[in-house]
Amino acid sequence: MTIEIPGAMPGKPELRLDRPSFDAGSEPLGDWLLGLRSAGVRHAAPALIIALENLRRADISASRRLATLRLFKTPVLKTCTGLPKPWASAAAGQKDPGVTLEQRLYRLMFQNLSQTLHQFDRCYFLLDARQTRRRNWVIRNLFRFFQRELRYAVLWGARLPANTWRDLHDLFVYLTVRGVPRTEGSPMAGAPIPGVDPEHEYKQLLLFGLAAQVTRTGVRSGALVEGLEKWASETVLEDPQGLDADSSLYVVEVSEDAPPREHRGHMNTGFRGWVLIPPPAFLEQLDRAAQGVG
Numbered sequence: 307m308t309i310e311i312p313g314a315m316p317g318k319p320e321l322r323l324d325r326p327s328f329d330a331g332s333e334p335l336g337d338w339l340l341g342l343r344s345a346g347v348r349h350a351a352p353a354l355i356i357a358l359e360n361l362r363r364a365d366i367s368a369s370r371r372l373a374t375l376r377l378f379k380t381p382v383l384k385t386c387t388g389l390p391k392p393w394a395s396a397a398a399g400q401k402d403p404g405v406t407l408e409q410r411l412y413r414l415m416f417q418n419l420s421q422t423l424h425q426f427d428r429c430y431f432l433l434d435a436r437q438t439r440r441r442n443w444v445i446r447n448l449f450r451f452f453q454r455e456l457r458y459a460v461l462w463g464a465r466l467p468a469n470t471w472r473d474l475h476d477l478f479v480y481l482t483v484r485g486v487p488r489t490e491g492s493p494m495a496g497a498p499i500p501g502v503d504p505e506h507e508y509k510q511l512l513l514f515g516l517a518a519q520v521t522r523t524g525v526r527s528g529a530l531v532e533g534l535e536k537w538a539s540e541t542v543l544e545d546p547q548g549l550d551a552d553s554s555l556y557v558v559e560v561s562e563d564a565p566p567r568e569h570r571g572h573m574n575t576g577f578r579g580w581v582l583i584p585p586p587a588f589l590e591q592l593d594r595a596a597q598g599v600g
Contacts, residue, residue: 326357328364328374335374339381347388351407354382358414368425372440375418379447382411386454392462405467412455413467419448420477427484442502448477449507456511460518460525468563471515475560475579478508509538512582515565516556517592524595533591540585546577556582 326338342350361374386408423444430437452474459466481504517530524530546557557569559579566582 328361328366329370335377339377342381343384347385350381350385351389351411354378354385355407355410355414358382358411358418361418362414362421368422368429369440371418371422371425372444375415375422375447376443378415382415386411392464404464406462406464409455409458409464409467412451412458413470416448416451416455416470416473419444419451420473423448424480445481445502445504449504449511452511453514456514456518460514460522463522470563471565472561472563474508474511475558475562478504479560505543506538509541509543509582510534512558512566513537513541513584513588516582516584517595519565519567520592521595523598524592529595530588530591533588537585537588541588542583543580544583546579546581556584558582 326335328335342353345353358378361371364371389408392406423441426441426444433441452470455466455470458464513534514525514531518525521530543558554568554570556566557577557579558566559577561578
């Protein structure tokens with residue numbers, strides 16, 4: 307497939323951007339990405355979307371897939387920064403402007419990173435220091451790209467693409483069940499991932515998702531965002547078995563494509579997930595933001 311882009315100046319030839327090959331090394335791919343930069347974001351965004359969709363179907367090694375995503379990260383972020391925002395929709399209070407190019411790019415990066423993590427874990431049982439760093443990079447960026455998806459939706463009143471929340475829940479369950487792979491020189495698994503705490507990252511996103519349901523204005527203004535990191539460290543994910551909600555609880559259902567929700571009464575016997583117990587300071591700030599105070 308070839309994407310033909312008109313020249314930037316009259317009389318200049320069209321810029322031809324052939325579909326990149328993912329198994330030909332990093333130099334040809336880097337040249338392709340450089341060509342996209344000169345083409346401008348209106349042309350770069352569709353080209354990146356097609357390339358990322360093709361990457362998901364490409365039959366390549368875990369190492370090559372990871373290296374390719376590292377090359378794609380900066381061009382994707384720069385393209386997203388330059389894309390037009392739905393100002394009119396946000397100003398008019400429209401709730402569903404549709405899935406935009408920016409959302410599709412964030413979503414595809416998350417999906418490709420998730421695919422890379424699973425493929426990487428199937429290929430490597432015992433990790434050396436380099437492989438550990440590479441796996442950490444994938445996990446860290448999975449949470450970062452989900453964060454961008456979520457904040458974009460809140461800021462512009464957009465809907466998240468289908469299965470976005472469910473994929474986040476699946477990611478956390480996978481990381482929890484699998485644990486930390488063994489590394490050379492350390493025969494026992496279970497040591498914390500250097501620089502990445504999946505539970506802490508997950509709880510920050512759950513708190514943000516909960517806050518966004520209560521007060522989009524408070525989240526957009528940053529009133530609740532600044533304290534998320536601290537509040538997440540004080541938040542507990544509790545086993546729901548046996549809990550009786552005399553007062554309301556916040557539950558996380560891992561089979562649902564949804565953020566935490568309020569729940570009263572006994573838990574359903576088929577419930578799969580956790581009870582989210584935020585610290586009092588977060589709930590107080592949430593109440594103030596919902597009332598338009600502070």
